[in-house]
Amino acid sequence: MGTVGDAEKKPTVVFVLGGPGSGKGTQCANIVEHFGYTHLSAGDLLRAERKSGSENGTMIQDMINEGKIVPSEVTIKLLQKAMQDSGNDKFLIDGFPRNEENRAAFEAVTKIEPAFVLFFDCSEEEMEKRILNRNQGREDDNIETIRKRFKVFLESSLPVVKYYESKGKVQKVDATKSVDEVFEAVKVIFTPKDEKVKHHGCAIL
Numbered sequence: 001m002g003t004v005g006d007a008e009k010k011p012t013v014v015f016v017l018g019g020p021g022s023g024k025g026t027q028c029a030n031i032v033e034h035f036g037y038t039h040l041s042a043g044d045l046l047r048a049e050r051k052s053g054s055e056n057g058t059m060i061q062d063m064i065n066e067g068k069i070v071p072s073e074v075t076i077k078l079l080q081k082a083m084q085d086s087g088n089d090k091f092l093i094d095g096f097p098r099n100e101e102n103r104a105a106f107e108a109v110t111k112i113e114p115a116f117v118l119f120f121d122c123s124e125e126e127m128e129k130r131i132l133n134r135n136q137g138r139e140d141d142n143i144e145t146i147r148k149r150f151k152v153f154l155e156s157s158l159p160v161v162k163y164y165e166s167k168g169k170v171q172k173v174d175a176t177k178s179v180d181e182v183f184e185a186v187k188v189i190f191t192p193k194d195e196k197v198k199h200h201g202c203a204i205l
């Protein structure tokens with residue numbers, strides 16, 4: 001791949017994190033439309049793998065219904081395949097890494113460091129309301145499983161956000177606002193700096 005002297009370029013990866021129902025999928029769809037990324041939702045890939053009748057199907061279903069995190073090996077394989085199949089080199093990886101094992105394994109296997117982490121900060125009360133109104137027929141969108149997912153988020157996923165915070169890589173957005181307001185904040189993060197200057201017409205020379 002690539003021409004002589006053109007070291008193989010690693011893809012750009014943005015991890016999109018936030019609690020269940022914080023609006024990750026919704027905002028990723030907006031980002032894809034405006035910024036040319038490919039959206040890969042780890043949860044969607046796992047649900048598709050389960051439906052495909054894979055040998056891991058039952059395990060995946062059991063984990064999802066308990067709000068537990070599927071072993072990294074399975075999820076990373078699905079992500080790698082989706083990245084290869086996409087033909088793109090810019091990815092929003094939504095809902096991954098969800099724990100330290102996800103994070104360390106992805107880095108070890110792919111050697112990819114995220115460009116940054118987009119973190120949707122939302123209250124539990126708001127997330128619960130949104131999930132209960134989601135109506136996507138998801139078996140894990142019931143109050144009992146939602147509570148388990150919140151617990152896993154606090155105990156296992158937030159430490160990953162903290163890890164990236166310590167590396168100065170987290171872009172936090174207030175996700176309790178409306179879809180449009182959240183996207184306004186997201187747009188600022190994805191718009192290249194020189195274009196921001198152009199739009200505001202206030203370059204400091």
Ligand SMILES: Nc1ncnc2c1ncn2[C@@H]1O[C@H](COP(=O)(O)OP(=O)(O)O)[C@@H](O)[C@H]1O
Pocket residue numbers: 018019020021022023024025026027130131133134135175176177178179180182
């Ligand atoms: N900012 C928002 N305000 C109100 N509802 C929202 C907002 N963002 C998303 N939703 C709705 O909340 C539910 C969960 O959003 P989703 O994007 O699936 O979140 P996640 O992928 O983080 O679980 C969906 O029904 C979605 O339409």
Ligand SMILES: Nc1ccn([C@@H]2O[C@H](COP(=O)(O)OP(=O)(O)O)[C@@H](O)[C@H]2O)c(=O)n1
Pocket residue numbers: 019020021024025041042043044046063064065066067068069070071075094095096097098102140149
């Ligand atoms: N990295 C991941 C992402 C999701 N999952 C599983 O998939 C479920 C649903 O994830 P999701 O990202 O679609 O859920 P939301 O945050 O969108 O509500 C999680 O509760 C986990 O059981 C996982 O095991 N590992």
Ligand SMILES: [Mg+2]
Pocket residue numbers: 024025041043095
């Ligand atoms: Mg989602």
